[in-house]
Amino acid sequence: MTASLPRQAAPPDEPHRPAENSGHKARRRALTLLIIGLLIGVPAGYLVISANQSRDSGKDKEAKYSATGLTPGLPSKVQRRLYQVTVPHPADQVASYETNNWKTSRLYVQFHTNAAGLDSFLQTTGTRRDELTKGDIAIGTRDQKVSGWHFTGPGPWWGLTHEQKNPAPTQDVVVNMSDPKNPMVYVVSRTVP
Numbered sequence: 001m002t003a004s005l006p007r008q009a010a011p012p013d014e015p016h017r018p019a020e021n022s023g024h025k026a027r028r029r030a031l032t033l034l035i036i037g038l039l040i041g042v043p044a045g046y047l048v049i050s051a052n053q054s055r056d057s058g059k060d061k062e063a064k065y066s067a068t069g070l071t072p073g074l075p076s077k078v079q080r081r082l083y084q085v086t087v088p089h090p091a092d093q094v095a096s097y098e099t100n101n102w103k104t105s106r107l108y109v110q111f112h113t114n115a116a117g118l119d120s121f122l123q124t125t126g127t128r129r130d131e132l133t134k135g136d137i138a139i140g141t142r143d144q145k146v147s148g149w150h151f152t153g154p155g156p157w158w159g160l161t162h163e164q165k166n167p168a169p170t171q172d173v174v175v176n177m178s179d180p181k182n183p184m185v186y187v188v189s190r191t192v193p
Contacts, residue, residue, distance in 0.1 A: 069148050070095040075107060083107040083169050083189035086124040088117035093184070097147060106190045107169075108147040118175065118183050125162050125171055132158035138172040143188045151186075154178045166192050 020028075074080075074087055075096040085107060087094055093112040099105065113121070122128055137151050138159035144150065151157055151174060159174040169191040176184040 070097045070108060075109060079107055083191060084125065085109050085187055085189050086121060087111050088113050088120040090114060091117060099146065104190050104192055106188055109187045112182060112184050115181055118185060121185060127160060127162050131160050132175060133160060134158055137174055139174050139186060139188050149186055
């Protein structure tokens with residue numbers, strides 16, 4: 001047998017609410033649907049936009065890292081700092097390429113500059129113009145194949161190798177001085193991770 005519980009009476013100070021009419025009920029339901037739609041739609045829209053941006057970013061990175069040779073443009077600031085390669089101002093025909101493996105990482109950079117730009121570049125690497133040796137092709141055959149550089153055109157060609165203690169990079173530099181006022185500079189900077 002179940003005992004029935006007495007009902008609690010409504011508090012005397014609470015006003016009696018009138019029955020809801022159909023117009024009010026429709027507005028309340030429409031407002032509820034709008035709120036639910038916003039609670040679902042705004043995050044869903046954000047996810048769609050975010051996914052598209054992420055996919056576009058991935059495509060850009062894929063194109064950058066699938067490059068198999070020099071690509072026009074400056075290396076990133078991080079690459080320039082890590083490999084200690086500063087491209088002087090003014091410079092044109094700038095191109096770069098980075099390779100990495102478990103043993104050695106390399107940054108290949110080329111640029112065309114003026115005499116003052118060459119001196120500025122050499123100074124930032126810790127060398128001077130008088131350290132360049134005429135006829136010294138400091139960039140090896142392997143690096144020439146990777147970069148696609150051929151040092152057979154009109155010269156004279158000048159070069160140097162700036163060795164540094166790890167973890168600082170070692171730079172091989174070759175300069176085409178066929179126009180001494182506007183030399184073309186080729187650099188391979190390598191570091192051991």
